[in-house]
Amino acid sequence: MRLKTVMCLICTTVLLASTSAHGQPSAPSTQELLSRFGNAPNGLARYDYLIAVMPLLKGDDKSLAQQLLATVESELGLYNEAVMTFPFDNRVTPPRSTPLPQPDGWQNVDAADAVTELAAKRNIVMVNEAHHDAHTRELTLALLPRLRALGFRYLAVEALSQKDTELMHRGYVTENSGSEYLLEPLYGEIVRQAIRLGYIIVPYDVDNAGEEDRDTDQARTIYEKVFAKDPHAKLFVHAGYSHIDKAAGNLGDGIKTMAMQLKQLTGEDPLCVDQVQFRDVAVGGLDFGFYNSVASKFTSPVPYVLRERSSGAIWSSDPQRHDVTVVLPPASEQDLDINGVMKSDVLRREVVLPRAPFDVSQRPSWLTLNGKRVPVRISTDLCGGQIPCVVEAHYPTEPDAATPADRYTFLHNHSHNVLYLFPGHYRLRAWDASGKTLQQQDIDVPAH
Incomplete structure (x- = not known):
């Protein structure tokens, strides 16, 4: 078959x-x-x-x-x-009554540090992602050890199937663990590292749930799996888009979000952290408007938040829905109108694609995870003349079916690129569209 x-x-x-x-x-x-x-x-x-x-x-x-x-x-x-x-732009324009932060009154700080500080007083922390933009997974990876040190014991992850009963014992996701999202290397790394750190993984998606019932089912599943058994539990949730909103509206009229319903069930006010509103959707183009107005004035190699200099308060672009707004650095500084070419309303959103020069094959620098991973050169020599060809790096004890540490797909022959890997031992595997292994090679990535 x-x-x-x-x-x-x-x-x-x-x-x-x-x-x-x-x-x-x-x-x-x-x-x-x-x-x-x-x-x-x-x-x-x-x-x-x-x-x-x-x-x-x-x-x-x-x-x-x-x-x-x-x-x-x-x-x-x-x-x-x-x-x-898919430059999906669901970013919501901030209200005009809330001026965008300026450097004279605000300073940028590492989002992982700021969220950890705020999480010390909460029992539920919720972070969202854009499913096709893996940059929105970097922050969750950085938060895992910090929140674990604060006593957070449970990690609820969207896209996991409740049918993968061997996940905690096995220690990594496979192609049968849930939806395609889990096959992306950073998503796989979130689950892998969480298990290593001692989190209990909580799958909460319900099969065949309709859009109107989905958030209700998600909240109820989390409550029954966590708080009904452990009333004083500390929970970290990684979810998609508006499921973490603290007010209705973005999922459709009348739909109460998972965060809203989880608060009702537990009596706990979750710390809701948004990172899909202020992110670069103009990769290879130019982004004008409110994202550009903030990201061009504050620079950081990692996801960051803005702290008011006078009060120490953390900025939210939509306080009704989110406690914290995270700004993701652009994939390239060239994605921003840093020279003020476009004299537009700072709240008017406009994306212009494409721009030149732009090398789409140059992988984004955020894949180093703030210097924790190093680039390892790979080439089509591993592909044996077969194009397209996938080259991926597996941890030595994990099989081909496991989501790898990183992978890259060659679409053109006689080319090279890099994988981003933590120091350690790996098994490189090249394969084609039939799934056939073309070549394998063991490598060691030295500490830097």
Whole structure:
């Protein structure tokens, strides 16, 4: 059955989906698109299918395919491409009654340090992410050891399946642990490091939950798995987008968010940390507006928050919904209008794509995780002439099915790039769209 699926996918890739009676390729239905995507044997096969079928799609189906492609590109280590493919801009313009911070009254501080300080007085900390933008996972990785030291014992993670009952014993996620989000290396690292630190992992997504019931089911599941058994528990939640909002509205009229309902169930006021509003969605372009107005005035190599110089208060762009607003540094300084070329209203949002010069293959510098990981050169020599080809680094005790420490996908022959790895021993593996291993190599990454 697996072979039949692979062969069908390869045929689809070559023929650009189904063919009409006139011999011309025709667009798949939404159901067929999702079915072929879901049945593909691996991320590279999913990528090949979406690239092939994309020119046939229009409207909502094309937007859906772009979102799926961005998720796959993130999984494959193509982080610039992921944001460029789906520059999803759900950022909410701050109210005009709340002026944007200026350097004379505010200073930037490391977000992990500031959130840890605030978390000392809370029992629930919630951080959100943009699913296709792995940069929104850097902060959670930095917070894991800090919050564990404060007594946080539980980590609730979106996208994990409750069916993976061996996760805690095994110590790492696999392709059967939940949704495709978990196959992205930094997401896998969040779960891996949390287990090593002694967290109890709490899957809370409920299968087949409708959009209107999803947040209710999520909050109830977390309550039953954690607080019903341990009333004084300290919980860290990593969730998507508006599920951490402290007020309704962004998920649709009348839908109470997971954070709101968890507060009702537990009586605990969660510390809600947003990092999707002030992030770079203009990778390879120029971002004008409120993100540019803040990010061009404050610089940091890591996610940061803004602290008022006079009061010490931490800034939130939307205090009704979030306690803390995190600003993610741009993928490149060139993504910002640092010279004030665009004389626009600072609250007017505008993204211009693309810009030149821009090398999409140059992986973003934030992948060093503030210097904790080092670049390790790789090339298509590992691919044996097979392109496209994925090169990934596995921890030595983990199998091919485990989400790797890092991976990169070569789309062109005779090229090279880097993986970002913690010091240690790794097994490099190169593989193609059928999942076949092309070559393996053991490497040691020295401390720097």
